[in-house]
Amino acid sequence: MPHAPIPPQRRANARRMRKAMTDAELKLWNELRAHRLMGLSFRRQMPIAGYIVDFACPIHRLIVEIDGSQHALAPNFVSDEIRTQRLQSDGWIVLRFWNDDILRDIDNVCSHIIRTIGTDPP
Template sequence: MPHTPIPPLRRANAKRMRKAMTDAELKLWNAIRAHRLEGLGFRRQVPIAGYIVDFACPDERLIVELDGSQHAEDQALRYDAARTARLEADGWIVLRFWNDDVLTDLDHVCLHILTVIGRGR
């Protein structure tokens, strides 16, 4: 499947976001980077289908999004739903976790990721 062209400004924004990760993003990244989670290869702040996703595992067509409290507002919920629908239409599985879930129960978050792709206990 061909890649959706990424405008230079969006690509630069993804690069900037990789350098300014939230505490939750950094905690999850340290758990999944370098194939630490059952050998899965994740990338962070990846441009996909015109969006920048928090984490992507291309081999499993899996996207992991971490959401702060601003994602609970009506407008953000609608935007996230449209974004998820677009990514799923392209064959991606999209998982969303609250930042607090990652910060307080990282093991459960990682287990849920593995369960969704069929590698959980």
């Protein structure tokens, strides 16, 4: 499946976001980077379907999104739902975690990611 074109501004935004990670993103990235989580390969701030996702494991078509409190507000919640539906229609599994889940219980977050993926690539 070919990649959706990513506008240069959005690609620049992804680079900026990789350099200015939130505390929750940094904590999860430290668990995911360099194949630390069960040997899985994750990328951060990856362009997919015209969006920039927080983390993606392409071989398993898994996306992990980290949401702050602003995502609970109606306009953001609706936008997130549309985004999730688009990504799922392209065959991706989308997991969403609150910042607080990652900051307080990273082990359970990682366990959930592993359970979702299972052991074999698709």
